[in-house]
Amino acid sequence: MVRWEPDAAGRLREAAMALYAEQGYDGTTVAEIADRAGVTARTFFRHFADKREVLFAGSSELEELMVAAVAAAPASAGAMDAVAAGVLAAGEVFEGRRDHSRRRQALIVATPELREREFIKLAALATAFTAALQARGIPAPRAALAAELGVTIFRVAFERWVDGSEGDLEKVLRSTLAELADLTA
Amino acid sequence: MVRWEPDAAGRLREAAMALYAEQGYDGTTVAEIADRAGVTARTFFRHFADKREVLFAGSSELEELMVAAVAAAPASAGAMDAVAAGVLAAGEVFEGRRDHSRRRQALIVATPELREREFIKLAALATAFTAALQARGIPAPRAALAAELGVTIFRVAFERWVDGSEGDLEKVLRSTLAELADLTA
Numbered sequence: 577m578v579r580w581e582p583d584a585a586g587r588l589r590e591a592a593m594a595l596y597a598e599q600g601y602d603g604t605t606v607a608e609i610a611d612r613a614g615v616t617a618r619t620f621f622r623h624f625a626d627k628r629e630v631l632f633a634g635s636s637e638l639e640e641l642m643v644a645a646v647a648a649a650p651a652s653a654g655a656m657d658a659v660a661a662g663v664l665a666a667g668e669v670f671e672g673r674r675d676h677s678r679r680r681q682a683l684i685v686a687t688p689e690l691r692e693r694e695f696i697k698l699a700a701l702a703t704a705f706t707a708a709l710q711a712r713g714i715p716a717p718r719a720a721l722a723a724e725l726g727v728t729i730f731r732v733a734f735e736r737w738v739d740g741s742e743g744d745l746e747k748v749l750r751s752t753l754a755e756l757a758d759l760t761a
Numbered sequence: 762m763v764r765w766e767p768d769a770a771g772r773l774r775e776a777a778m779a780l781y782a783e784q785g786y787d788g789t790t791v792a793e794i795a796d797r798a799g800v801t802a803r804t805f806f807r808h809f810a811d812k813r814e815v816l817f818a819g820s821s822e823l824e825e826l827m828v829a830a831v832a833a834a835p836a837s838a839g840a841m842d843a844v845a846a847g848v849l850a851a852g853e854v855f856e857g858r859r860d861h862s863r864r865r866q867a868l869i870v871a872t873p874e875l876r877e878r879e880f881i882k883l884a885a886l887a888t889a890f891t892a893a894l895q896a897r898g899i900p901a902p903r904a905a906l907a908a909e910l911g912v913t914i915f916r917v918a919f920e921r922w923v924d925g926s927e928g929d930l931e932k933v934l935r936s937t938l939a940e941l942a943d944l945t946a
Contacts, residue, residue, distance in 0.1 A: 722944055
């Protein structure tokens with residue numbers, strides 16, 4: 577049976593988020609997610625490798641976009657300015673997605689398996705930032721430190737944005753970067 | 762049978778590190794670790810909750826010591842100086858333990874399950890730093906940012922120390938803190 581499945585991936589994501597919130601991550605099967613989204617389990621696996629990845633779809637595109645912004649920073653930018661450009665590039669990606677991000681974050685914090693997967697994704701982002709900074713001529717140890725700082729700022733700002741009342745992630749990223757400068761002054 | 766087991770925990774740690782390196786973490790059982798250390802599996806479980814924890818023994822003592830140093834920083838110290846005191850306190854704990862730390866780090870990097878456990882331990886350290894900074898009167902959001910920066914510095918410096926030729930962790934922690942100030946200047 578061939579079915580027309582407009583935005584099957586989006587519906588699978590919504591179904592997974594709803595079921596994880598209702599009955600927990602551990603208590604939810606791929607079959608239930610597919611059923612709720614009105615597709616087959618086979619369709620689920622066409623879009624996602626496993627039950628975890630359904631919440632991390634788009635993370636490689638986000639990483640690519642952030643790394644491209646590091647590469648595109650003006651030649652005159654130092655390590656921290658280049659990595660700040662990468663961090664700020666995440667702002668537009670999350671425009672209008674705060675409610676979704678808040679629900680998603682609550683699930684991640686409550687589920688060790690999802691939390692672990694998020695740590696791995698952020699470690700991959702730091703590695704990618706490091707490579708992008710090295711490509712700009714920054715020596716490896718300094719590049720790694722700046723990259724880790726960039727990921728820390730992104731993570732802290734993202735949590736602030738999700739928990740706070742400010743709708744614009746880019747603004748929160750900017751104020752967190754300013755606070756880093758202030759703290760270390 | 763009651764056996765005299767001098768430093769059973771230490772021998773179990775060494776046996777686990779050796780077996781994980783020889784045949785991989787996944788391919789090693791608790792029974793094999795106990796056997797290599799010359800004790801029973803029951804003794805293993807008297808000392809460690811599971812196969813992962815054998816590599817993270819002492820992490821709660823380390824956290825306590827680092828957090829105590831944040832609390833003990835001079836009243837005049839700001840958020841970053843207090844957290845730097847906490848980070849530097851780790852120096853003496855690892856005196857003379859670079860070879861051991863290098864072998865342990867290689868296992869962690871190569872084993873997703875161990876890497877995940879390490880992320881969780883570091884997240885707990887950040888939470889403890891945040892509470893210690895709040896107890897010093899630093900508002901929660903600023904405390905959380907300074908805490909995360911402290912953990913990032915600790916992690917980067919620890920990797921540099923393990924991979925480098927400098928034997929003294931405290932020196933590497935100091936130079937990494939100085940580089941943070943330089944990067945964000």
